[in-house]
Amino acid sequence: MSANGAPVERHHILTVLVENKAGVLARVAGLFSRRGYNIFSLAVAPTDDDRFSRLTIVVDVESAPLEQVVNQLDKLVNVVTISELAPASAVQRELLLATVAAAPAERSQVIQLVGVFGGEVVDVGADRLTVMLAGPPEKLDGFEGLLATYEVVDLQRTGRVALPRIDVQPPTSRRLRTVGPPAAS
Amino acid sequence: MQLTGAQALIKSLEMEGVEVMFGLPGGAILPVYDPILSSSIRHVLVRHEQGAGHMAEGYALATGRPGVAMVTSGPGATNIVTPLSNAYMDSTPLVVISGQVPTAAIGTDAFQECDITGVTMGITKHNWLVKSAEDIPDVVASAFHVATTGRPGPVLVDVPKDVSFAEMEWHWPGNLDLPGYRVPGAPQRADIEAAVALMAAAERPVIYAGGGILKARAAEALRALAERTGFPVVTTLMARGAFPDSHPQCLGMPGMHGNYTAVTAMQRADLLVALGARFDDRVTGRVDAFAPRAKVVHVDIDAAELHKVRRADVAIAGDCKVVIEALVEAAAPAFGELGPATRIDKWWDQLRRWQRDVPLHYERHDGPPIKPQMVVETLRDASPPDTIVASGVGQHQMWASQYWRFDHPYTWINSGGAGTMGFAVPAAIGAKVGHPERTVWAIDGDGCFQMTAQEIVTATAERIPIKVAILNNAYLGMVRQWQEMFYGERYSEVYLSPDLPDYVKWAEAMGAVGLRAESPEEVAPTIEKANAVEDRPVVVDFRTDAFEKVFPMVPAGASNDDIVVHPEHEERAGAERLAWERLAEEQRR
DSSP: OOTTSOOGGGEEEEEEEEEOOTTHHHHHHHHHHHTTOEEEEEEEEEOSSTTEEEEEEEEETTSSOHHHHHHHHHTSTTEEEEEEEOGGGEEEEEEEEEEEEOOHHHHHHHHHHHHHHTOEEEEEOSSEEEEEEEEOHHHHHHHHHHHTTSEEEEEEEOOOEEEEOSSSOOSSOEESOOOOSOTTO | OEEEHHHHHHHHHHHTTOOEEEEOOOGGGHHHHHHHTTSSSEEEEOSSHHHHHHHHHHHHHHHSSOEEEEEOSTHHHHTTHHHHHHHHHTTOOEEEEEEEOOGGGTTTTOTTOOOHHHHTGGGSSEEEEOOOGGGHHHHHHHHHHHHHSSSOOEEEEEEEHHHHHSEEEOOOOSSOOOTTOOOOOSOOHHHHHHHHHHHHHOSSEEEEEOTHHHHTTOHHHHHHHHHHHTOOEEEOGGGTTSSOTTSTTEEEOOSTTOOHHHHHHHHHOSEEEEESOOOOHHHHSSGGGSSTTOEEEEEESOGGGTTTSSOOSEEEESOHHHHHHHHHHHHHHHHHTTOHHHHTHHHHHHHHHHHHHSOOOOOOOSSSSBOHHHHHHHHHHHSOTTOEEEEOSSHHHHHHHHHSOOOSTTOEEOOOSSOOTTOHHHHHHHHHHHOTTSOEEEEEEHHHHHHHTTHHHHHHHTTOOOEEEEEEOSBOHHHHHHHHHHSTTOOOSOBOOSSSSOHHHHHHHTTSEEEEEOSHHHHHHHHHHHHHOOSSOEEEEEEBOTTOOOSSBOOTTSOGGGOBOOGGGHHHHHHHHHHHHHHHHHHHO
């Protein structure tokens, strides 16, 4: 199950390499909205080649067949490559930041919980602390659930990023576009 | 060589072979209008920017070359949004240059500022905001490349005023920097063979030819395929002329107002060979009831069209011309032995029966008012065979498509997907600019004419002698037809008046010849007079029957089986349907 309790099969991960140009995100978001496709989560960041950025889009395919979404996305001139990652054959990570109200008496419990999950305490105040956890989305779901026992003041997740696993040749992962960024990267 | 951005822009257009552009200057685009004075490019000054866009579309549709329009920022740019949307729906190659406020003013709500790249993102194939004069040649070359290759479409290049003023070192790009843009290559051999296998096995095949045939310049290839296979061909509204109406294998237009044979042939087909067509709702009617027994071969250069509406059995992403030529070649062995005529002769018997029993029909009579279909027929018979016909949107458009005889590609200029009223007059002007030697008739409605008639002034001033036939029924006729048929004859806001405005006087005020025909016997002589005018535009006000409806008609959302034919043919069409249902029932048992 994913964070909102929907069955995982509804969600497909697309990693989309785009030209790093003004308005690219608007073009992608606009395409999704005008064609009635749903984005479950979206993460954007530059790649090691500053001409390109990578979007990791988790698509809710109840709204449209994945094939349509990919073919329409593929038509955007600034979209360079699209890969669909089957969850089983991808490494997925997400980051969670949460500020928790914890009086000194409770503080150690929270710190312990963070320790169990392998997270970090990144900020501490008189009666609250901010914690961080990076990991697979399901792990974050579990952590978020346990954290709810305390008073969560603020919580933010990044949406997932993903890359194909190196050691397996995933049978269900298809490289939808083979032309990658020019050799410079 | 040092040039200003403005000079580089015009020089880039010249490098792209642009011979004419349509536009209207204003503040932000002013610098670019200066080098036009010394350019080889003809500029046609329009009276409204929408006119510039539709003229560029008409030019593109008639010539196959990209149409170019230029406008200023803000309202100038928003006025061309409709043509961009229209060109996007009909895959027409269009390059629009818009002025923008200076870079430093962008985002400050400056005078005549509008985020036109944002506004047009969803209705252009791509658009660019040019940030530096250095980029102009590359952006213009990219814009033309994107507009004209793959599935063609409109693009917009937004040029801030300071970028036009800035100096740059002239250069013309060798390679374009478009890492994300590719068009499909040659089809897979296996797909071609799979398609031919379906074609060879079909008993009731129909070739469903769409506008992509014309975009790919594949009319000859289509004819070769039709003649090799002996298959009947329907030509959609966007494909009229792609296969000659006078060809014995042509069934004409399918769809909401298609003829009975074309519509029913698709419904009863066991194979649809869709070539550059996109299963538009106006063709399919209710999708789940469309061509229920047909396997589908679908060829389109836009992979996103494949399986979008109808799952194809063989889907080929590729250029129509390349794919059809491959099909013709691959079909040779399978179709050589039997000969096309005998292979599906039962199907042809059926098709001929429908053509004979339920043809296009209207009631002819001698007195006024004039039947609109009769105007189209008389015009058709009085005009040279390569005449270009432009139309607006509505009843007159359907009658023009139904009753004209399209025997040549690129002679039918209309607004298909977007359904843009007011398209005819400016589009006809653009077509005439592209083909000054040909006769260009706009067949227009009175409602449509009033939307863009001011461009007749442009036509007179620029000596572009188009001819306009207004089928003046004093109504927004298609809306009136729907209100009559589906809203219990409750006519709401559709009456326009036959003589307000006075179209003859209006035409004369715009420097055109104005003529009027009020009864059937005046139609032919008036057309003759209009055809004799060569030095200026002509507008003819045909007073037509307000109560005439377009038949056949498939009501919106209904199955194509529920086609409503002319009342006179209802019985035959009904009997035909019963016979078919009985046959289907027997086959089920």
